[in-house]
Amino acid sequence: MALPPEFLDELRARTPLASVVGRRVKLARSGRNWKGCCPFHGEKTPSFYVYDDHYHCFGCGAHGDAVTFVMQSQGAGFVEAVEQLAAEAGLDVPKPTPAAAEAARRRLDLQDVLEAAAGVFQRKLFLPEGARALDYLRGRGLSEATIRRFSLGWSGEGRGALAAELSRQDISPDMLVRAGLMTEPSDDRGSREFFFNRVMFPIRDRRGRAISFGGRIMGDGQPKYLNGPETDLFSKRRTLFGLDFAREAARGGAVVVAVEGYMDVIALHQAGFAGAVAPLGTALTEEQLEELWRLSPAPVLCFDGDKAGARAAARAAELALPLLTPERSLRLAALPSGEDPDTLARRGGAPAFQGVLDAARPLSEALFDLVRESTGEATPEQRAALRGRLEETAGRIRDKALAGEYRRMLLDRFYERRAAARPRRGAPAVARPILLNRPVPSPLLAEAERCRTLLAILLRHPNLLHDVEEALSRIDLPAPLLRLRDAILHWSASAPALDSDALITHLTSVGLAADAAQALSVVPYPLPACARPGAQPAEAEAGWWHFFGLLDPGGLEEEVATAAREFASRPDEAAHRRLTALCTARDALRRGEQGQDADL
Numbered sequence: 001m002a003l004p005p006e007f008l009d010e011l012r013a014r015t016p017l018a019s020v021v022g023r024r025v026k027l028a029r030s031g032r033n034w035k036g037c038c039p040f041h042g043e044k045t046p047s048f049y050v051y052d053d054h055y056h057c058f059g060c061g062a063h064g065d066a067v068t069f070v071m072q073s074q075g076a077g078f079v080e081a082v083e084q085l086a087a088e089a090g091l092d093v094p095k096p097t098p099a100a101a102e103a104a105r106r107r108l109d110l111q112d113v114l115e116a117a118a119g120v121f122q123r124k125l126f127l128p129e130g131a132r133a134l135d136y137l138r139g140r141g142l143s144e145a146t147i148r149r150f151s152l153g154w155s156g157e158g159r160g161a162l163a164a165e166l167s168r169q170d171i172s173p174d175m176l177v178r179a180g181l182m183t184e185p186s187d188d189r190g191s192r193e194f195f196f197n198r199v200m201f202p203i204r205d206r207r208g209r210a211i212s213f214g215g216r217i218m219g220d221g222q223p224k225y226l227n228g229p230e231t232d233l234f235s236k237r238r239t240l241f242g243l244d245f246a247r248e249a250a251r252g253g254a255v256v257v258a259v260e261g262y263m264d265v266i267a268l269h270q271a272g273f274a275g276a277v278a279p280l281g282t283a284l285t286e287e288q289l290e291e292l293w294r295l296s297p298a299p300v301l302c303f304d305g306d307k308a309g310a311r312a313a314a315r316a317a318e319l320a321l322p323l324l325t326p327e328r329s330l331r332l333a334a335l336p337s338g339e340d341p342d343t344l345a346r347r348g349g350a351p352a353f354q355g356v357l358d359a360a361r362p363l364s365e366a367l368f369d370l371v372r373e374s375t376g377e378a379t380p381e382q383r384a385a386l387r388g389r390l391e392e393t394a395g396r397i398r399d400k401a402l403a404g405e406y407r408r409m410l411l412d413r414f415y416e417r418r419a420a421a422r423p424r425r426g427a428p429a430v431a432r433p434i435l436l437n438r439p440v441p442s443p444l445l446a447e448a449e450r451c452r453t454l455l456a457i458l459l460r461h462p463n464l465l466h467d468v469e470e471a472l473s474r475i476d477l478p479a480p481l482l483r484l485r486d487a488i489l490h491w492s493a494s495a496p497a498l499d500s501d502a503l504i505t506h507l508t509s510v511g512l513a514a515d516a517a518q519a520l521s522v523v524p525y526p527l528p529a530c531a532r533p534g535a536q537p538a539e540a541e542a543g544w545w546h547f548f549g550l551l552d553p554g555g556l557e558e559e560v561a562t563a564a565r566e567f568a569s570r571p572d573e574a575a576h577r578r579l580t581a582l583c584t585a586r587d588a589l590r591r592g593e594q595g596q597d598a599d600l
Helices: 005-014 017-022 066-074 078-089 098-125 128-139 144-149 161-167 173-178 243-251 262-270 286-295 307-323 341-358 363-375 380-395 400-421 443-460 462-473 479-494 500-509 513-519 537-551 553-569 573-590
Strands: 028-030 033-036 048-050 055-057 198-204 210-217 225-227 300-303 331-334
Touching: 005 066, 005 078, 005 286, 017 033, 017 048, 017 066, 066 078, 098 128, 098 161, 098 173, 098 198, 098 210, 128 198, 144 262, 161 173, 243 286, 262 341, 286 307, 300 307, 300 341, 307 331, 307 363, 331 341, 331 363, 363 380, 363 400, 380 400, 380 553, 400 462, 400 479, 443 462, 443 479, 443 500, 443 513, 443 537, 462 479, 462 537, 479 500, 479 513, 500 513, 537 553, 537 573, 553 573
Parallel strands: 300 331
Antiparallel strands: 028 033, 033 048, 048 055, 198 210, 210 225
8 A cells, every 4th residue: 555655744743753662662861862772672771862853773774764663563454554643743644546546646746847947957956047146145155165055047038948958858838736846837927937036945755755846036026935836745834944964963062043034044054063954034823833843952043133023923933832841942042232143153253153052042941032022011001911921831831740830930030020129118028936935025126027927828828829929929028928928829830729738738748747837836935826727718818908908008008009900990899809909908007906916
């Protein structure tokens, strides 16, 4: 049974080879690859290596792809192995019909046509008629070796020249139309060559087979760069320029980096960055991201250092978030203002672009700034919007464990910036003990007890955390309570439910059981009613804001103003409850009520 090569390529691309092999072989990481003991001959020292698209045993020589492994390890036939893997990948195996066989033959014919055209274009580049195009490429700093390696060429300026030359190889105009090299005939004229007066860039698939062309016009004219049309072989959204070379380089440890255009890729390869690829004139697509991840678990996306580059980075991050897993992420790199990879590599050489790669940030670090730039953080409204966007951003990650880690990290950055930006009132905080051997009725002890009460309320009523965590993060706490607060905030970022028992269990698991017990202690003073387990939710919330107001009266006024604006714009039950609790605390403080710590 003959199957279309395109189907087999798609099957291999959708099948993680390490997962298939890992069902029968205990694999361990070896750099970017995997290794284990060969299942085909007895060995005690691992010599069996699994790469992104093939395996190889350096002991017995076993070698193959996912289909071969199923055949060799299970004694399955070719069709049986394909059907098993296709079912797992969600693909339908093409039926061996005469039409399917004819379609496969036509695709092979199209590849022959495109390879023949590439030969014609490259030959013309080195003839007198291609002198202007060759001078252009040399003027861009490309060596003849690079020009020939990428099979760059010249389309010619004479209409009909390509069809005439390829007709000698029995290639008809109809085949040129199907290959994307000529236009469909119209009512008023016949087929015309698609590329005219252009420097030609062959576009190849991951195995190095020509599937289309791109062309850059010489002189005036639009579009400046032109890609071939969609064909049976070529899908622009699924293709990366330079993928065939980058695939080989990635196996040798080269950094995989996505840049903008053909010339960027070629210039970087010439400078020694053989893992460079580029989308074809469009924003990065989900299919292209998948191709990048097949090459590297954390490829670099390189963007201009201006506002347009920041927008492109934000779009790429938004596209990637649902696809992230613990095994695959991204790094983001920004070019110096006014530079692109081509000019940077020519002017500064390899060290200049290496500096850009060295400064690339993991997506987890860059994401906060991308979101912050879209919302701002100067006003309470902007900060509220920023926090909401950060939580929404983390929530777009489908892997729940990873989403929790991103949410925790993004909110940590949020609170760190808020604490750093907020002016301090009074003297700087100093680390001091919460409990004294002999309680002394002093302002210092009163402040320590108020801090302890805030955390005690949250230990008993953690359902308040999402409403009060920003205010909590701004308070200068004694050192022991600071550890407890950070642990509580980290727990709330990913806890499935804000439950007191679950919180205490978590604190115990991270070694803070004694800190929690101390916060809930009745020594040196009993806790107020709002910090006890039996307090009603409204009582606990109003009590929390009351003690917060004792520590930070100005902060409480800000919270009241923010809650009033939120209630005006969204008058729901939650907003009304929050505003009521805040106003109750503020009004009590204005009346001079100090609560149960008045005697401290």
